């Protein structure tokens with residue numbers, strides 16, 4: 151297949167590029183390198199430095215749209231910029247795919263789109279984002295769904311839980327595993343915002359890549375991609391301490407405004423329709439990520 155990966159120099163995108171090359175696809179990456187890194191793109195792929203806020207063309211048969219302004223804090227400080235990348239950029243990618251007659255898989259967010267939940271969020275749960283990033287992703291989903299209706303395509307949307315793994319940037323706030331591991335390994339203090347009781351659904355990037363590949367063979371639909379397992383931030387910190395081999399309890403700071411208390415995804419639909427179930431257990435995934443961080 152000729153595959154295009156927008157955001158292929160980023161954390162998740164670069165792992166997807168590796169998997170596509172491994173199965174023999176021809177891969178083109180479109181990325182403006184705003185948070186992504188050239189070194190993360192395998193030289194066997196072609197990297198086109200381009201900002202998706204501007205239209206572009208492709209001859210791909212398959213488009214994975216991962217390019218995004220993915221930082222919640224930045225989205226609140228610069229909501230118009232966030233919307234330009236995440237909404238207008240998505241329209242440009244949809245149009246490039248339409249001109250090429252390509253199938254598209256869109257990367258949305260489970261963590262930021264459902265808002266506060268009182269149990270595992272299902273795809274049909276209310277969408278009540280509490281950040282500009284979540285609102286933009288919700289809007290982009292409306293475009294993907296709308297393009298399917300208007301143009302008869304069967305593009306797929308995946309809503310990722312909190313993804314972690316090697317190559318995640320510790321400089322972006324979502325990379326809590328990368329932040330804890332890097333600081334603990336460097337002997338630096340760590341801080342948890344709030345009392346550590348908020349929960350998240352942490353899914354390993356290898357599992358997310360498997361879900362993306364499964365979705366590329368699927369005709370239409372919106373699917374949660376997570377583990378269905380809720381972990382407290384305090385519990386996550388303990389797992390990171392164990393992986394690094396230190397006893398270094400965190401300090402606790404004031405809670406961050408806009409942080410939902412609970413976030414966990416129901417994974418039944420992806421299991422039934424995509425045949426996808428996350429397989430990396432958090433403790434093992436953190437040990438593997440820690441080993442990769444130490445090698446860097």
Ligand SMILES: NC(=O)c1ccc[n+]([C@@H]2O[C@H](COP(=O)([O-])OP(=O)(O)OC[C@H]3O[C@@H](n4cnc5c(N)ncnc54)[C@H](O)[C@@H]3O)[C@@H](O)[C@H]2O)c1
Nearest residue numbers: 157159160161162182183184185186201202217218310313
């Ligand atoms: N990491 C997570 O936990 C998570 C959770 C839910 C959803 N997602 C979604 O998954 C996708 C990938 O996220 P990630 O964690 O790898 O983030 P990332 O920041 O590492 O990757 C995003 C990539 O998009 C590129 N990019 C940003 N703006 C661009 C623009 N205007 N034009 C072209 N390229 C641009 C960046 O340079 C980067 O390489 C995003 O769509 C994100 O919203 C991520």
